Amino acid sequence: MKVVLPPLNALRAFEATARHLSMTRAAGELHVTPGAISLQIRELETALGLPLFLRRPRALVLTPEGTAYAARIQAAFALIREATAEVTVQRRAATLSVTCTASVAAQWLLPRLAAFQAEMPDIDIQINSSNRLFDLERDGIDLAIRHGSGRYDGLSSVLWMEDGLLPVLSPELVRRAGAIQHVSDLAEIPLLHDENTDDWRKWLSEMGAAGLDAGRGAVFSGGNGAIEAALAGLGVALVRYAFVEREIAAGRLVAPFEHTITQAYAYYLISPFPALRRPEVVAFRDWLLREVGRLPPV
Helix, strand or coil: CCCCCCCHHHHHHHHHHHHHCCHHHHHHHHCCCHHHHHHHHHHHHHHHCCCCEEEECCEEEECHHHHHHHHHHHHHHHHHHHHHHHHHHHHHHCEEEEEECHHHHHHHHHHHHHHHHHHCCCCEEEEEECCCCCCCCCCCCCEEEEEECCCCCCEEEEEEECCCEEEEECHHHHHHHCCCCCHHHHCCCCEEECCCCHHHHHHHHHCCCCCCCCCCCCECCCCCHHHHHHHCCCCEEEEEHHHHHHHHHCCCCECCCCCCECCCCEEEEEEEHHHHHCHHHHHHHHHHHHHHHCCCCC
16 A cells, blocks of 8 residues: 655654654744744644654653654654765765965966856865975875976976066056166066076067166065056066966056066876766866866967
8 A cells, every 4th residue: 555655844843842842842942923833733743643742731742653653754864864865975975176376376277267157066076286396195285286397207298388578567566667668677676586587587588688787676476466466556567477367357457568488397186096087077177278268369
């Protein structure tokens, strides 16, 4: 014989009331009124055709049938909670551990991460923005974004980004300095450097302005200090185009010269080979590659 299941809300009301032997406390747990609990239990008793509680003036007592039914319903809810916990753990397992430098995180990854989360809502990203060199397998890192030669023994290495460096400065600084049409116009503007202070010398030399002082200006070690200083109007920074593409498009930075210089090293996506057996790791790596491919040419 087919048995019609009672409403789930009525079962929840009964299970909570049976545990507390109080409709008031059950109502507090389930965030409803005691009257709603009473109504749901009466509907359940009507559906079952038997009483589950003895209503006494100052106490609520389970009937023998109610006691037996409560034990089975509580076991059933325990199974539901266990199944829910297992599903939740499986979902949490789709978590990626990613490491990159602070500049990559701040200037490229974080502004675009919402797009990945909208595309892959079941994958959570844990980002460690650090210059520390991790042992990827030992430290449980699924993917690292690193600037280097691309040769990493025992690891998968895929070229990610190799666009050139170009000078950028704020529109306010352009207004203060006047029109910037020739490299010589940079002579009175502070140069902003990151750790590699030789980049400005190379760029000025290729532009035929080796006579300009390439060593002047502030040096920012790590992070995205040179870009932030350029946004603040403190000077002109020589930066990777991909890291300022959005600022240029929004008019927060200006790139007065098209000439770029390439570097000996590029950015690579590095992963332990076992990590690439996880589809979420491959999905994130492929998304990174697609996003860089969408950048307009320099």
